[in-house]
Amino acid sequence: MARPELSQGLMRRLYDGPGWMGVIAGFGIIAILIPLLNLAVPETSAFHIPDYTVALTGKIMCYAILALAMDLVWGYTGILSLGHGIFFAMGGYAFGMYLMRQIGHDGSYHSDLPDFMVFLDWKAYPWYWKFTNHFVYALVLVAVVPAALAAAFGFFAFRSRIKGVYFSIITQAMTVAFMLLFFRNETGFGGNNGFTDFKRILGYTIATPQTRIVLFIVTGVVLIGTLLVGRFIVTGKLGRILVAIRDAESRLMFLGYNPLLFKLAIWTFSAFIAAVAGALYVPQVGIINPSEMSPANSIEIAIWTAVGGRGTLVGAILGAAIVNGAKSWFTAAFPEYWLYFLGGLFVIVTLFLPDGVLGLIHKLRSKQKS
């Protein structure tokens, strides 16, 4: 009797042949094809990809990373977060502090301080802005602060065995609280205007096509890297434990696993991924403000994941691309109907496509076969 192979080679565990072809093709498109078509092909050519498309794709890739973070906790572990916008925004703010410092004296007031601090009549940086002029320190902040917040929040919530809709509501309340906090000018993060008018990153002018393409490629590499790390988690025993938490947590607990440990680990990791997405988002979009922490934004992340198909990882990327692609077209063509469309989409997916677009594709395929 042949045993199911649970410990085959790592490459084979992550994806089969066609799967890897897809990953490599995706990498080729992001890292070679799009940059070439944007920079090397003249604008008059039909093959030229305009800056606008690059910027939009870059933004959507950040959202896709965020959706991957959501899928790990919601799709696999069954923890619906309606506050992932916090971690995304905090990652963005942490990196934004560095970008603000890079403005140097080129702000409207030509001061040592960012314009909003001059406006508030502050004479020096608050303590938490210390060292933020160092790029590496900013990366450390991105990696540590949102994850630490998630770990602290998660520890108390999971230890108290808060589950399901109660957990979701608390995350929603938390994002509102943080949004209000960041709206205050005294908090020291630019109030409702947030951070904007960035000039440089690592000394390079941020608005040049070359810098933008580098940011784009970095984002694409992080997206693919996140997908592969996610696959490593969900195809291994840890992934099976996470799904077991989703499907029968008490069974798992009485088998001797401590769900708190595993929930906390994936929750914190997910927050870390969301923060990285936020840090990549800010230099490309050029602004971060508290509206990123609005409840609607966090709910949207869940919608992307549901639309693409929960518990598949690729579905999260697909969902983020479909919804945000539609959003950019809709908000240009029929700006006033976008929210109706989004709401309608969510209703349709909930009622008719419980496994999202990916589930629909699978269904059609298996129908074709039979």
Next chain:
Amino acid sequence: MKDVGGTPGKAEETGEGYGHVLQPGLDTTHGVMLYLDEVTVSFDGFRALNKLSLSVDVGELRVIIGPNGAGKTTMMDVITGKTRPDTGTVFFGQTMDLTKMNEPEIAQAGIGRKFQKPTIFAHHTVFENLDLAIKNDRGIWAALFGKLTGEQRDRIDEILETIQLTSLMKSRAGLLSHGQKQWLEIGMLLAQEPKLLLLDEPVAGMTDHETARTAELLKSIEGKHSIVVVEHDMEFVDTIAHKITVLHEGSVLAEGPMESIQNNEKVIEVYLGR
């Protein structure tokens, strides 16, 4: 009982008076696996358990019966750490105070529990269910990088044979029949290698044939583990039981072999005679 709190070091120094040195882990040198004394649990004034005292020996198969609301499931909740008793002591072996441990700790110490409703991981295959259950490091690191040893694979194969699911090991557990799910859950318990198995109505919803098979299965593992079975099916109880405990209104009404229980007037009054 108070002396169990002493440190191993102290016990060693003054060891002679104690008879043996206190060991970490399960200590059943006196032959008792599970010991409940005067355990009381109330929910909103209702006493689910009322000064319940019970002890189960090493290797014993004990059947617990009782009408609905007698406190059978609450008793299992107390033993497995799901419910904390208001008063009373619950010991696993001589040294482990179960009232001070949480569910995963109690499970790791060696108590396995089967729920009344078969509870398995529906989206995982039969094999994966057993893989999650097999006695192993339960930490994150092991979850990320740990691998099954050859011995553990053999053990899983053995259990698959025992629960007659070898041919279905690659099927999703959610697709199994009710009886097969019950067996898979029992198999998961066996994979855990517990010292004490708690089975809440293991033959509920099974066909006669499946019930007979389950009885055989329990008899085959009797002696290797201590087993506590809660059951309503009296025919099944008769085939497996040596000693029966009857619970009523949260405490023990009677205890003994089948005939003495069947002839006990108090038992007939509250339970069998109806």
